[in-house]
Amino acid sequence: MSISSLGETEDLEAGTRKMKIQAEPTLPIYLKFTEVTYKVILKGMTSTVEKDILNGISGSVSPGEVLALMGPSGSGKTTLLSLLGGRLREPTTGGLVTYNDQPYSKFLKSRIGFVTQDDVLFPHLTVKETLTYAALLRLSKTLAKEEKEKRAVDVICELGLERCQDTMIGGSFVRGISGGERKRVCIGNEIIINPSLLFLDEPTSGLDSTTALRIVEILQDIAEFDKLILLGKGSLLYFGKASEAMVYFSSIGCSPLIAMNPAEFLLDLANGNINDVSIPSELEDKVQMENSEAETRNGKPSPAVVHEYLVEAYETRVADDEKKKLMVPLPIEEELKSKVYMSKREWGASWWEQFSILFRRGLKERRHDYFSWLRITQVLTTAVILGLLWWQSDSDSPKDLRDQAGLLFFISVFWGFFPVFTAIFTFPQERAMLNKERAADMYRISAYFLARTSSDIPLDLLLPVLFLVVVYFMAGLRKSAGPFFLTMLTVFLCIVAAQNVPVFISWLRYMSFNYHTYKLLLKVQYENITHAVDGVKIDSGLTEVCALLAMVVGYRLLAYLSLRRMKL
């Protein structure tokens, strides 16, 4: 995992860096963090416990530098990275994080690149489509569409993705590009904006050594690996030049006794594992003094004692000097400082452009879910079975009319629930993407919501039309345009209402609404559906359909408000 801070465009060029994607100059950002703490409150059945995740971490990174975070699993790397990237701002955080000596501001959202540990990508878009949409949405308005597209192509070449640029990303159910390629697409998504700060959470985890090396080489092309932070159980064990880490640890009496990879040695130390490592005399004395069975392991100090010693050694020998350095104001112009804080948010595209890009992307991504063979077969089979069961029914007697009402009711309920399953499956993935993209300020929530709603309409309509044509004519319902289109409209409204359900579930949970409220919502929807179906049956259903329409619009509005409340 590493934090890399990219410098001014000129710096990059001077440093024989190969990145060609430098259409806009990058605002240099100096990141400083002092005494950063983070704790979580764990609520149990009977008690509430506070857990310290980070205990006073300090450090800094300047433009053009890479700060690598190292530490055993669970030592707090992701938490620190998220905190520095402005992704964790909770009351349980402490300390000071500044960007050019200024606190975090929304402007930074579009200047920070953040590659998360999990790859959040749309599975049905190709590599080229993914990077082109990112370029269109994220790059400055001052660039023309062609320039943005060119930048996406440049990134593809830079990351060596030419061979798979037209391959789908893929996911759990769709075979797509490889894990290494996927990671490179995630990195591409972020470096496309030439960020001032680039945060990468375990960019090489799960990759084979050759692919991992390739990714590290790509990062080295962007900046030099200069600094290192070693974390152990949320505490700072080392911060300084990577090349001086071994010298520091030998100065506190810890050096490898056998030839060892430095990274392996540092991780062993952070884990408190001192096999094949010389023990400082101070630590030996401590163990002898305490002389307790529990404190020793084969005559060696336990990991907890080693950890305590390393934290103490850093605190007494280095921490104060480092903290003093962090207090010194940066020798940079005031303009550069105020730019970070005073600048307004900058959208990469106008509202309409955002809407149309998201609309096209939505159509491309979701058409696979809507028109999968499984879904088409399910819908057609249901239509044919219904058609056969109600084969050429007539509406001459009240009994037959009730029979047909049963069919119309079934159709509405079927289309009121069938889309819920698609929406429930797609919403979590969509939400992760929304979180990620909103954290980077890629678009306005209103543009996303309207694009999502309107791109769903054509997709929502096609299958129900096919379904209704089969059922309607097989069952011999009234063959005139009015009743047919009224039934169609009812079905369509049921679908639109049903699609809000996952958003509501998340909103209700978010707002701590209880399950009875949700039940009531379903009941209202159910009653409206029944009325609307009755309306179709007796020819005067327009009022009920209008009521359903109003309800659906209300639902959509509430869904929009709930998205806004999520503060994405």
Ligand SMILES: Nc1ncnc2c1ncn2[C@@H]1O[C@H](COP(=O)(O)OP(=O)(O)OP(=O)(O)O)[C@@H](O)[C@H]1O
């Ligand atoms: N919201 C939370 N609630 C409870 N525990 C948490 C929370 N966030 C982090 N932790 C705990 O804090 C510790 C540090 O987590 P973090 O993900 O930062 O570690 P990491 O060093 O990135 O680990 P890995 O290398 O395995 O990804 C872990 O023990 C984790 O369980």
